[in-house]
Amino acid sequence: MAEKVSKEEVMHIAKLACLNLSEDELSRYTKDMQEMLEFADTINNLDTENVNETLGSISKSNAFRKDEVVDFPNKDLLLKNAPSQEDGMFHIPKVIN
Numbered sequence: 001m002a003e004k005v006s007k008e009e010v011m012h013i014a015k016l017a018c019l020n021l022s023e024d025e026l027s028r029y030t031k032d033m034q035e036m037l038e039f040a041d042t043i044n045n046l047d048t049e050n051v052n053e054t055l056g057s058i059s060k061s062n063a064f065r066k067d068e069v070v071d072f073p074n075k076d077l078l079l080k081n082a083p084s085q086e087d088g089m090f091h092i093p094k095v096i097n
Contacts, residue, residue, distance in 0.1 A: 005034045
């Protein structure tokens, strides 16, 4: 059986993800994480001795295209959707602390 998930562990994960959880959310996420670990434990304990490996359900591989820079004909129309822009480009807030 999977090891029990503690509220402290969930709070630590939430802190790493910069999440402020209410007590209800903390309880719900603790229960959800415990159920996920129990499911993974069930999968890990399945007998797969006589099961053939499968790499994918279809034989096609990824179709790649050449990476080409294409000039957008109307940048003003494109940038009209930007909440903020700088030097003719989308300006986004910093996302890493």
